Amino acid sequence: MQLKRFSLASTAAVVAGLVTALGPTATAAQADPTDVTLPVGAISQLVVDGAHGHIFFAAGAEGILVTDLAGKTVATMTSEQDADGMALSADGRKLYVGLGTAHAIAAIDTGTLTESARYPVAGGLAPSSVAVSGGKLWFSYAGAHPSDPTGIGSVDIGAATPTAVVNPVQQHWYTAPLLAASPAAPGRLVIGDQSGSSGGGDDSARVGVYDVSSGAPVASAKPIFVATLNDMAITPDGRQLVLASAEPTTGMTVLNHRVFRLADLAEVGAYPGSLDSAPDSVAISPNGTVAAGSFTSNSDVAGVYAAGDTAPVNLYFFARDMHLGNRGLAWGPGGSELFAVTRDRFATQSVLHIFKDDPQQAKTSARLQAPVGVVPGTAFTIRGALDTSHTFSGSPVVKVTRTSAADHRPVQLPDVRASWDLGRFAFTDTVPTNGLYSYQISYAGDAVHTAASATTTVDVRVVTALGIATNARSYAYGATATITAHLGTTRDSRRVSIYAQPNGGAKVLVRTGTVDAHGNLAGFYRVTGSTTLSAVFAGDSGYRPSTASSSVGGYAGMQEALRGYYTSAWSGSTLYRVYHHAAGPQFTVTVSPGKASQCVVFDVQRYWSGAWHDLGRSACTKLDTASTTVLQLTPGLPVGALYRIDATYVRSSTDTANLSTTGAWQYFAIRA
CATH class of the missing domain: 2.40.128 (Lipocalin)
Structure with missing residues (x-):
């Protein structure tokens, strides 16, 4: 049981401000199953090796983390210190990694996940980004200090003894640049400064394309300048x-x-x-x-x-x-x-x-709205829509099929086109006889939209009147609701079922029976919270099944009690609990059904000048695991003063079962 303490010695602000709610702290929602916490800190790059089903993560001082495509750790290569930029070889058999403070580039065998070669970079230079182009492995580097040279180098990986060679210092690289290459652009290497001033004006980083087919980078286009370069990629067509x-x-x-x-x-x-x-x-x-x-x-x-x-x-x-x-x-x-x-x-x-869910395509869903009250031989319209987050480039084709429950033979109806903006469509049909008819629509999808389909059933039968009513719209906790179902004209069945389903609970059968001569069937249900009531007619040979629903609200149960008094006294029909001046009244509230961690607020009034006056409302006070909270008032209240106090359960957005509920006033007096 939790105790909340505050003083009534002054005004409403004191009342509201000194109630301390002590309750359970909120917990974060569980991560989505496709989110995997990795056993490393910051990561500078990830590379996917589809052939072996691995993902490589460059984790700086922690080396290289290797997982499978589901994020499960396969290996941690701690010997690859200060791992930074990474690139796969053209055949995918090697992963090249720039090792900054190790002053080298490592070659990792992607099949065995072991280091197969290491190419030291002389001069204490720190390799960073790497790329493969023109038969060479290219790398960018920086020195240990800002004044040290910055630029690019290469390794002739096809040589008998591959060696890291640093190109002459290029003053226009302010930092170790990013590198990008693609097999679709053979002999081309993109070099981009990540930040700084490199000749294009204040806060400009140079980005250039170079022809490296000769073994040395030669500018093939006039460079451009950006403020800060964070990443870059070449399209698959190069x-x-x-x-x-x-x-x-x-x-x-x-x-x-x-x-x-x-x-x-x-x-x-x-x-x-x-x-x-x-x-x-x-x-x-x-x-x-x-x-x-x-x-x-x-x-x-x-x-x-x-x-x-x-x-x-x-x-x-x-x-x-x-x-x-x-x-x-x-x-x-x-x-x-x-x-x-x-x-x-x-x-x-x-x-x-x-x-995983088709990231290259916008998820597309389909929906259909079947008409009701369809009469055989009369045209009716079915409306539908293709819902997607990405607008269609044209009017998508929707195929339509009708199947009768009588013979189960599909009939292909004319195609319809959905609108390009909202994806809406409609089609008209006519059926000759009574029965159930299933309509299925299908959309084949395109390069950026997933396929979609939907089915609906048209019931070509007459709808009868069906209603449900209660003797009140909301009920005290545990009160009994009188429910009346009313059934209109039918052909050969007069049976109705009444159901009740508390919010968040299971649907229960209240009563099934034959309606009386007036078409009514009554049932009774004890309400403990907001409840959906429904009347169900199963249908017959001439009338369609139907359901009517109604909702009633249910208040929470409030059990309130003053404690710690030494006697009680009646004033007319009002019962007062009497406290000594030196005693602190204690007010206990229990809410039903259980509302652990939900809020209760307290209202306090004092009687003077012939009327009750508000002293204020407390802040939210959370209920404990027993759905109870106790308010302890401070001793020393004025002798002769008359007070009353009550509690209100404040329904939160997470409570769909009960309405906000205020209890009854509890009265107390202070004597010497």
């Missing part, structure tokens, strides 16, 4: 480059993942971001679908776009306290899954998010 880069802005701004032609770095498009967003990651699936990640002031988001489309097919929002890292997105084999890595603000915990 023609375009998508940047996740922030630009200098002020205020609430929509920032895009910008698209450039790889041949000349001309800007050719963008994938729009959300309000106040900053692009931080990008990944492109084998069919060109773009996953574009952004940081926002509310929650980080990953948008999925069909190639060249400006409207997202899917949007995935992450928890507000978890941030999508730079280079934090990757596609699974064939684009069947999208992987994302977020971290907490302290970079001590990382979470892998696995999106």
Whole structure:
């Protein structure tokens, strides 16, 4: 039993402010099953090895974490210290990793998950990003101090003795740049400064495309400049480059993942971001679908776009306290899954998010609305819709089939087209005889929409009148409701069933029987909470089954008692509990049914000048596990004062069973 203490020695503010609610703390909801907490802190990049079913995570000082595609840990390679950038070889048999403070690039055998080679980088330089192009492994590097040289180097991995060679210092790289390459763009290497000033103006980072087919990088296009480069990727056709880069802005701004032609770095498009967003990651699936990640002031988001489309097919929002890292997105084999890595603000915990439900397609569902009261031989209309988060590019074709329950023979009806904007459609049909007719519609889907289907049944029978009524709309806890079902004209059945279903509870049969001469059937039900009542007619040869429903509210049970008094006294019909001046009245409240952790508030009034006056209402006081709370008033109340107190159970959004309920006033007096 919990004790809440406050003083009534002054005004309402004191009453409201000094009641301390002591209750259970809220617990966070369980993570989605596709969210996996990883056993490492910050992650700088993830790479998916579809051939072996592995995901590699570069975890800095913690080395490389390897999991399967479900996020289950397979290995932790702690010897790969300060792992940063990673890239698979063209045949997928090797994973190259830049090891910053180890001053080397490691080659990992993706089959055995062991280090097969290590290429030291001389001069104490720290390798960072890596990429394979032109028959060489390229890497970026930085020194131990800001004044140390920064640039790129290469390893001729086809040589008899591969050796890391540092290219001459290139002054236009302010930091160790990011590298990107693609088999679809042979001999091309994209180099992008992550931040700083590199020749394009204040706060500008250079991004350039280089021809490395000769073994040395030669600029093939005029460079562009961005404020901060967080990630970049080349499209599967090798023609375009998508940047996740922030630009200098002020205020609430929509920032895009910008698209450039790889041949000349001309800007050719963008994938729009959300309000106040900053692009931080990008990944492109084998069919060109773009996953574009952004940081926002509310929650980080990953948008999925069909190639060249400006409207997202899917949007995935992450928890507000978890941030999508730079280079934090990757596609699974064939684009069947999208992987994302977020971290907490302290970079001590990382979470892998696995999106499996057709991330490259907008989920599409179908619905149908069948008419009622259909008469044989008379045309009727069935309406429906294709629901999706991504607008259709044209009017999608919907196929329609009708099947009669009598002969089960499907009849193909003419195709209909849904509207491109809302996906709505309608079709008209006529049936010759009574019976049940099933209509099925199907949509085949397209490149960015999943297939969808729906079925509905048209009941070509007459509907009779059916109603349900109660003798009140709400009931005290445990009161008995009188329920009356009324059935209209039928052909050969006059039986009705009455059901009651408390909110959150099971449906129970109240009564089944034949209605009287007036078409009525009565039943009785004890109400302990808000309840849905229903009358059901099963139908007969001439009339359709039907159901009528009504809801009644149920108040909570309030058991209130004053304790600690030394005597009682009546004043007319009012019972007062009498306390000594030095005693502190104690008020106990129990709420039924159990409402642990729910709120009760207290109201206190004092009598003077011929009327009761409010002293105030307390703050929320939570009920304990026994659904009870105790309010302890402080001693020293004025001698001769008359008080009354009651409690109100305040229904929360999580309580669908009972209405807010106020108990009865409890009266007490103070004597010397």
